[in-house]
Amino acid sequence: MTDLAEPGAITQTTRKDWTSDQEVRWCPGCGDYSILAAVQMLLPELGVRRENTVFLSGIGCAARFPYYMNTYGLHSIHGRAPAIATGLAATRPDLDVWVVTGDGDSLSIGGNHLIHALRRNINITILLFNNQIYGLTKGQYSPTSEVAKVTKSTPFGSLERPFNPLSLALGAEATFVARTHDMDRKHMMETFRRAHDHRGASFVEIYQNCNVFNDGAFAQITGKDNRGEMLIPLVHGEPIRYGPEGEHGVVLRADGSISLVEVADVDESDLLVHDEHRDNPGLAFQLSRLSRGPFEPTPIGVFRDVERAEYGAEMARQIEETTARKGPGDLRDLLRSGSSWTVS
Amino acid sequence: MTDTTTNHEPSRVLDRVVIRFAGDSGDGMQLAGDRFTTSSALLGNDLATLPDFPAEIRAPAGTLAGVSAFQVHISDHDILTPGDDPNVLVAMNPAALRANLPTLPPGATIIANVDAFDDRNLGKAGFAHNPLADGSLSAYTVYEVPMTSITTEVCKEAGVKPRDAERSKNFFALGLISWLYTRPLDPTVEWIEARFSSNPMVKEANLRALKAGFHFGETAELFESSYEVRPAPLEPGEYVNVTGNTAVAWGLIAASRVSGLPLFLGTYPITPASDILHELSKHKNFGVRTFQAEDEIAGVGAALGAAFGGALGVTTTSGPGLDLKAETIGLAVSLELPLVVVDIQRGGPSTGLPTKTEQGDLLHAMYGRHGEAPLPIVAASTPSHCFDVALEAVRLAVKYRTPVILLSDGYLANGTEPWRLPDVERLPRIDPDFATAPNHTRPDGTEELWPYQRDEATLARPWAPPGVAGLEHRIGGLEKSDGSGSVAYDGANHERMTRLRAAKIAGITADIPLVEVDDEQAGATVLVVGWGSTYGAIAAGVRRVRALGHQVAHAHLTHLNPFPPNLGDVLRSYRSVLVPEVNLGQLSRLLRAEYLVDVVSFTKVQGVPFRAAEIESAILHQVDAEARREEEAGAGWPASAGGEQ
Ligand code: SF4
Numbered sequence: 006m007t008d009l010a011e012p013g014a015i016t017q018t019t020r021k022d023w024t025s026d027q028e029v030r031w032c033p034g035c036g037d038y039s040i041l042a043a044v045q046m047l048l049p050e051l052g053v054r055r056e057n058t059v060f061l062s063g064i065g066c067a068a069r070f071p072y073y074m075n076t077y078g079l080h081s082i083h084g085r086a087p088a089i090a091t092g093l094a095a096t097r098p099d100l101d102v103w104v105v106t107g108d109g110d111s112l113s114i115g116g117n118h119l120i121h122a123l124r125r126n127i128n129i130t131i132l133l134f135n136n137q138i139y140g141l142t143k144g145q146y147s148p149t150s151e152v153a154k155v156t157k158s159t160p161f162g163s164l165e166r167p168f169n170p171l172s173l174a175l176g177a178e179a180t181f182v183a184r185t186h187d188m189d190r191k192h193m194m195e196t197f198r199r200a201h202d203h204r205g206a207s208f209v210e211i212y213q214n215c216n217v218f219n220d221g222a223f224a225q226i227t228g229k230d231n232r233g234e235m236l237i238p239l240v241h242g243e244p245i246r247y248g249p250e251g252e253h254g255v256v257l258r259a260d261g262s263i264s265l266v267e268v269a270d271v272d273e274s275d276l277l278v279h280d281e282h283r284d285n286p287g288l289a290f291q292l293s294r295l296s297r298g299p300f301e302p303t304p305i306g307v308f309r310d311v312e313r314a315e316y317g318a319e320m321a322r323q324i325e326e327t328t329a330r331k332g333p334g335d336l337r338d339l340l341r342s343g344s345s346w347t348v349s
Numbered sequence: 350m351t352d353t354t355t356n357h358e359p360s361r362v363l364d365r366v367v368i369r370f371a372g373d374s375g376d377g378m379q380l381a382g383d384r385f386t387t388s389s390a391l392l393g394n395d396l397a398t399l400p401d402f403p404a405e406i407r408a409p410a411g412t413l414a415g416v417s418a419f420q421v422h423i424s425d426h427d428i429l430t431p432g433d434d435p436n437v438l439v440a441m442n443p444a445a446l447r448a449n450l451p452t453l454p455p456g457a458t459i460i461a462n463v464d465a466f467d468d469r470n471l472g473k474a475g476f477a478h479n480p481l482a483d484g485s486l487s488a489y490t491v492y493e494v495p496m497t498s499i500t501t502e503v504c505k506e507a508g509v510k511p512r513d514a515e516r517s518k519n520f521f522a523l524g525l526i527s528w529l530y531t532r533p534l535d536p537t538v539e540w541i542e543a544r545f546s547s548n549p550m551v552k553e554a555n556l557r558a559l560k561a562g563f564h565f566g567e568t569a570e571l572f573e574s575s576y577e578v579r580p581a582p583l584e585p586g587e588y589v590n591v592t593g594n595t596a597v598a599w600g601l602i603a604a605s606r607v608s609g610l611p612l613f614l615g616t617y618p619i620t621p622a623s624d625i626l627h628e629l630s631k632h633k634n635f636g637v638r639t640f641q642a643e644d645e646i647a648g649v650g651a652a653l654g655a656a657f658g659g660a661l662g663v664t665t666t667s668g669p670g671l672d673l674k675a676e677t678i679g680l681a682v683s684l685e686l687p688l689v690v691v692d693i694q695r696g697g698p699s700t701g702l703p704t705k706t707e708q709g710d711l712l713h714a715m716y717g718r719h720g721e722a723p724l725p726i727v728a729a730s731t732p733s734h735c736f737d738v739a740l741e742a743v744r745l746a747v748k749y750r751t752p753v754i755l756l757s758d759g760y761l762a763n764g765t766e767p768w769r770l771p772d773v774e775r776l777p778r779i780d781p782d783f784a785t786a787p788n789h790t791r792p793d794g795t796e797e798l799w800p801y802q803r804d805e806a807t808l809a810r811p812w813a814p815p816g817v818a819g820l821e822h823r824i825g826g827l828e829k830s831d832g833s834g835s836v837a838y839d840g841a842n843h844e845r846m847t848r849l850r851a852a853k854i855a856g857i858t859a860d861i862p863l864v865e866v867d868d869e870q871a872g873a874t875v876l877v878v879g880w881g882s883t884y885g886a887i888a889a890g891v892r893r894v895r896a897l898g899h900q901v902a903h904a905h906l907t908h909l910n911p912f913p914p915n916l917g918d919v920l921r922s923y924r925s926v927l928v929p930e931v932n933l934g935q936l937s938r939l940l941r942a943e944y945l946v947d948v949v950s951f952t953k954v955q956g957v958p959f960r961a962a963e964i965e966s967a968i969l970h971q972v973d974a975e976a977r978r979e980e981e982a983g984a985g986w987p988a989s990a991g992g993e994q
Contacts, residue, residue: 027835027836054818055818055821056815056816056817056818056819057816071825072823072836075821076821077815077821078824078825079657079823079825080823080825080827081650081680081825081826082676082826085646085647085650088642088643088646088647088654089650089653091615091640091647091650092613092615092640092651092654092657092660092662093654093655093657094654095638095640095655096611096613096638096654096655096658096660097814097815099816117644118643118646118647320638320640324633324636324638327633327634328633328636330634332634333634333635334634334635334636336602336603336606337773339599339602339632339635340770340771340773341589342589343590343591344387344391344536344589345588345770346390346391346587346588346589347587347588348393348580348583348585348588349585
């Protein structure tokens with residue numbers, strides 16, 4: 006056995022310990038590389054055990070992720086990772102289960118499983134690599150592609166309105182919802198750390214550049230020179246403001262809507278103070294739709310982080326309570342639990 | 350309770366009787382049948398039951414579509430089926446009479462709730478005239494009993510409103526039949542008292558109706574005598590009356606116990622499999638986790654995820670759900686993880702006949718996945734056999750790290766039979782044999798787990814759930830390199846892995862029992878081969894043919910993939926092989942393909958099991974054909990039995 010065999014102690018690990026021997030096969034320049042690096046650099050900081058860590062995925066470029074992690078891993082089938090993770094997390098509360106998915110995998114073919122995993126508050130951390138395109142199948146539009154997008158399968162432009170992944174997650178009763186992007190390792194690591202620490206289902210949308218089939222989809226907001234003006238960092242307990250000097254902000258209007266303002270034009274105390282723990286997801290939902298797409302100022306960070314009963318723990322509780330009440334199951338008694346009779 | 354008043358002759362002794370309770374789906378016929386069955390079981394009769402539900406939950410009252418029936422066969426000797434035709438029909442309304450007349454042989458007894466035979470109900474059932482009055486039932490012995498009015502009358506005294514009282518008429522019917530067949534009322538009285546303890550009014554109404562029915566039999570000078578069916582000489586032991594679905598659930602719990610693996614059921618409600626979920630969800634004190642998923646796919650997905658984590662992953666479904674689970678079952682074939690898929694077959698294709706039985710999914714279980722994706726298939730023969738087969742499915746899944754499909758069907762699921770309880774201490778253990786140490790040394794001397802390094806004897810791969818340091822590994826649905834399990838696209842490796850997966854499943858044949866042939870005098874020329882729920886009808890048909898002085902052999906398969914090792918020899922040692930199935934000949938195709946034996950397929954797909962009489966005549970036909978052939982050919986005979994019937 007290896008270095009981690011001693012029970013109880015968690016040995017200090019490095020990024021290398023979390024890196025498998027498999028050659029990474031994403032296209033050169035793909036945003037997936039920086040996400041992988043952020044995760045591999047974060048894990049040593051979390052003080053968790055490799056043997057208790059599982060990466061699970063469906064199908065798509067992002068779904069190769071588990072092969073590159075030196076942990077337990079399962080590369081499954083298209084869209085089904087949240088369902089498979091549900092069975093794993095519900096039976097193994099001792100594990101950290103990460104689900105790595107893409108916009109096609111979890112918002113199209115696997116949409117049903119995603120919303121129900123969130124609703125049930127399964128103890129999993131979902132990293133959704135949103136590149137607004139199908140990469141592995143070579144460039145068809147996805148459920149997050151913008152209207153009128155011209156792709157291989159939509160030569161005259163896509164007719165479909167996209168999903169807003171965060172709005173969807175909030176509508177599905179998600180208890181932890183965040184957004185980050187592949188150009189900011191520090192922000193990714195911080196967001197993933199928060200997602201990992203949350204008990205229950207955590208949902209993180211990562212704006213990820215597919216430089217082959219949808220290059221620059223998020224460049225207008227995540228490019229180094231644009232970030233200051235275009236990304237709105239959400240900080241719990243702080244007024245929401247952005248811009249190089251914090252000169253822009255977000256206010257809640259009397260009619261209940263939220264909008265962007267110049268801080269100079271309002272009383273600073275009118276700025277909306279971000280509250281991740283607000284029970285009602287309404288404001289988080291509005292924030293998730295503040296921008297109509299990655300070409301307008303867009304909030305990033307943790308939108309919502311609330312405590313709710315976690316499914317696997319509740320399942321275990323029912324087992325414990327029933328066992329305490331009825332006593333541990335006895336097979337012989339079970340079999341004669343109808344009316345039994347004896348023939349002699 | 351068996352003493353009868355002087356108005357009657359003493360009870361007559363019958364060796365067996367088949368009673369069919371039929372009424373509107375809201376009339377409580379299943380309950381009446383079920384209680385009658387329980388008191389008969391307690392009396393020591395052998396028995397078999399067959400509920401017959403309408404597909405609609407509440408079809409319009411009084412219509413043919415809304416008729417719900419429960420047939421029970423009780424006897425003083427060992428029986429195999431719920432009986433071909435009822436000797437007694439209890440008809441709570443005209444629709445129940447009309448729906449069941451076609452199966453009622455001349456001479457049978459009809460006990461009709463005459464109160465329900467008004468113009469409106471007669472019209473709804475499609476009777477132009479009242480059959481009780483127009484002489485059309487002259488071939489039967491008809492008793493007209495005012496069940497509704499007597500029930501409301503006796504309940505009125507207890508202050509129960511007529512509308513509510515009317516609902517107790519099934520207990521009146523039960524009381525009457527209990528008198529007629531000298532069943533004690535006590536077990537039912539106790540049951541009513543416990544069941545309705547929180548609702549004294551309903552309890553009182555049901556008790557009064559039950560007793561009124563019994564007393565009606567005793568005092569009304571309608572019936573010449575009551576009847577007695579004496580206990581059957583069953584093997585000594587403790588018995589329960591069990592449905593197939595309950596037996597599956599208990600078998601899975603037992604398998605969890607003997608393997609030490611926590612049971613996880615991921616499933617989606619579907620008729621006729623849902624009762625397994627209902628049963629398992631009650632037994633959390635056995636550590637059972639039940640997960641009602643968002644759909645069929647998630648049900649099997651979660652079960653597979655639980656298996657990856659080291660649990661006993663199970664999913665339950667019926668045909669439409671098996672379609673949806675196919676992709677995940679294929680993944681389980683590729684991941685080589687233990688998984689049990691229980692398919693309670695029903696009439697198909699598509700939604701088909703949800704509440705009716707069929708054996709239509711054998712080829713689906715066998716071939717219903719893309720690519721070369723073999724897996725073991727086991728099938729239950731009787732309701733109680735479901736317990737053994739659930740254990741066997743788990744044994745194979747765990748030992749060979751493979752998904753296993755367990756086939757049952759609507760008939761076994763809801764049918765019952767007395768089951769002599771096994772000694773739970775003596776159930777064989779199932780060893781999960783989890784990987785505990787690395788199995789491969791890298792060139793640099795460090796060690797790792799190669800997830801596809803196989804056991805030489807079983808070809809099974811190591812099962813290494815997360816949590817063990819040093820065994821971290823990645824698996825997936827992409828083709829894997831033989832041994833290391835790394836993703837591999839090269840053709841030669843794919844062929845090797847494809848053949849290894851096939852060889853692993855084929856090799857199970859050495860690990861299953863030989864098929865036993867019931868060939869009393871070892872002189873039969875005709876062999877009947879069946880699988881699954883046709884067991885009772887075939888065995889009963891074989892008995893009848895033997896009673897006529899012919900010899901015939903019967904072999905019944907539990908393992909359908911791989912087949913038992915001696916099956917080919919068995920098939921080839923009879924001059925003709927008859928294969929009855931409730932489909933269009935699925936096993937017969939497999940047998941022909943596997944053994945090049947020209948078996949004769951005998952099939953039926955009416956949503957109901959075979960009758961023993963149908964099997965009897967098919968066998969006789971085959972026996973005659975063989976005799977003729979022998980005559981014509983003199984000493985020699987042709988090797989094949991000819992075409993399909
Ligand atoms: S196709 Fe796009 S998303 Fe996929 S690996 Fe290449 S760049 Fe990355």
